[in-house]
Amino acid sequence: MRIAIVGGGYVGLVTGACFAKIGHTVNIIEIDAKKAATINAGRAPIYEQGLDAILKKYVGERLNAGIDYAPVADADLSFICVGTPPAADGSADLSMVAAASRSIGEALRDGERPHTVVVKSTVPPGTTAGTVVPAVLEHAGRDDIGFAMNPEFLREGRAVEDFLHPDRIVIGSRDGRSGDTVAAAYQGLAAPVVRCGLTAAEMIKYASNALLATKISFSNEVGNVCKRLGIDVYEVMEGVGMDHRVSPHFLAAGAGFGGSCFPKDVAALVSLAESLGEEPTLLRSVLDVNDRQPLRMVGLLEERIGDLWGKRVAVLGLAFKDNTDDIRESRAIPVIAELLRRGAAVAAYDPLAAAPMRRVFPGIDYAASAADALRGADACLVMTEWPEFSDLNGAFDLMKSRVIIEGRRILTCDGKEGICW
Numbered sequence: 001m002r003i004a005i006v007g008g009g010y011v012g013l014v015t016g017a018c019f020a021k022i023g024h025t026v027n028i029i030e031i032d033a034k035k036a037a038t039i040n041a042g043r044a045p046i047y048e049q050g051l052d053a054i055l056k057k058y059v060g061e062r063l064n065a066g067i068d069y070a071p072v073a074d075a076d077l078s079f080i081c082v083g084t085p086p087a088a089d090g091s092a093d094l095s096m097v098a099a100a101s102r103s104i105g106e107a108l109r110d111g112e113r114p115h116t117v118v119v120k121s122t123v124p125p126g127t128t129a130g131t132v133v134p135a136v137l138e139h140a141g142r143d144d145i146g147f148a149m150n151p152e153f154l155r156e157g158r159a160v161e162d163f164l165h166p167d168r169i170v171i172g173s174r175d176g177r178s179g180d181t182v183a184a185a186y187q188g189l190a191a192p193v194v195r196c197g198l199t200a201a202e203m204i205k206y207a208s209n210a211l212l213a214t215k216i217s218f219s220n221e222v223g224n225v226c227k228r229l230g231i232d233v234y235e236v237m238e239g240v241g242m243d244h245r246v247s248p249h250f251l252a253a254g255a256g257f258g259g260s261c262f263p264k265d266v267a268a269l270v271s272l273a274e275s276l277g278e279e280p281t282l283l284r285s286v287l288d289v290n291d292r293q294p295l296r297m298v299g300l301l302e303e304r305i306g307d308l309w310g311k312r313v314a315v316l317g318l319a320f321k322d323n324t325d326d327i328r329e330s331r332a333i334p335v336i337a338e339l340l341r342r343g344a345a346v347a348a349y350d351p352l353a354a355a356p357m358r359r360v361f362p363g364i365d366y367a368a369s370a371a372d373a374l375r376g377a378d379a380c381l382v383m384t385e386w387p388e389f390s391d392l393n394g395a396f397d398l399m400k401s402r403v404i405i406e407g408r409r410i411l412t413c414d415g416k417e418g419i420c421w
């Protein structure tokens with residue numbers, strides 16, 4: 001098939017590259033000409049495992065990027081993969097989705113081929129029918145265009161694997177033919193296909209992320225109780241997760257969830273519920289627990305070493321999780337802010353995310369290694385589950401006092417304690 005991808009960011013680039021990998025001819029439309037040039041040079045403008053190899057193999061052959069919407073007219077499908085950042089009130093900002101819809105409509109004005117427009121961006125339920133469909137049809141001046149909604153469930157750091165081995169493929173559509181066209185694009189991927197309406201597909205995405213986030217906040221809240229009882233929350237959750245109705249996944253207690261999805265999507269669902277006159281009590285609490293959880297690290301630290309004024313604290317891990325350089329909503333951010341507010345000096349280390357964090361906290365020390373960050377430190381906080389932290393044993397001897405608090409369960413050394421274990 002001929003596929004146009006609008007938006008060469010995280011979701012669009014992984015989706016486009018993987019569609020090329022499974023045999024389709026793909027044009028990525030990216031308004032940032034520099035990014036488009038980087039893609040055409042066979043390099044991913046983002047860090048994502050396995051992506052560069054796919055670009056190197058297919059760019060110039062059946063994968064190309066450009067700023068022009070012309071390829072839409074010759075395509076069978078166009079996927080809207082632009083960002084939906086949070087607006088000030090927590091709702092989703094749909095301005096880029098609306099702009100992409102208009103431009104796709106204009107590009108389709110001269111086209112004769114049957115075409116289906118597919119929303120893949122995470123959008124509040126009702127957006128495809130209420131915003132995308134009218135904008136495309138108004139600018140295309142034709143009514144033989146199909147519409148579908150096909151959410152992504154890609155995890156950063158494992159996105160290529162998640163695309164090629166999905167748990168399910170969700171296809172919401174206005175009509176059977178549009179849904180069939182999208183299903184045909186995924187031919188060859190072994191996964192159950194969920195067919196539903198446009199709005200249900202949008203809600204499946206939100207509810208999936210919100211439930212995963214709820215499992216994490218639940219584990220953290222239970223973890224805090226376990227800590228007071230002197231028992232290990234991981235032992236407890238192992239028993240809980242063996243119930244097939246619960247599953248063992250996303251029960252890892254710690255400093256809370258970060259990233260570009262969970263905080264934003266739960267907040268958008270809260271704002272949507274309120275706008276519909278509903279009281280999202282549970283979802284609000286999921287966010288409240290997540291806001292408070294990382295600050296427990298600092299409270300615990302002060303209990304262990306007293307007043308933090310003038311103390312040197314090593315922070316190991318800045319990315320919101322391992323295997324990415326992404327610091328969006330990382331739980332390390334409120335922790336570092338609170339350490340600085342209490343007068344501590346921070347020595348931070350992360351294998352990939354120091355550069356982006358330097359833009360948030362230019363005034364702290366960034367160490368070249370975990371050992372450098374630990375040297376002479378009064379205490380250490382572990383904020384990201386980087387595998388390299390699990391063999392740091394000797395490096396902790398470089399500390400002035402061996403106070404080690406884990407926000408992620410990753411260390412194998414003695415004399416450590418966990419935020420909730």
Ligand code: UDX
Pocket residue numbers: 152153154155156157209212216249250251252253254255256257258259260261262320321
């Ligand atoms: C998430 C969803 O998993 C993915 O399906 C969706 O498409 C996008 O959002 P991502 O944000 O990349 O993916 O990260 P994920 O691996 O889900 O982790 C999110 C956060 O939760 C991280 O901060 C992680 O450290 C934390 N987490 C995850 C926990 O604290 N405990 C867990 O058990 C799992």
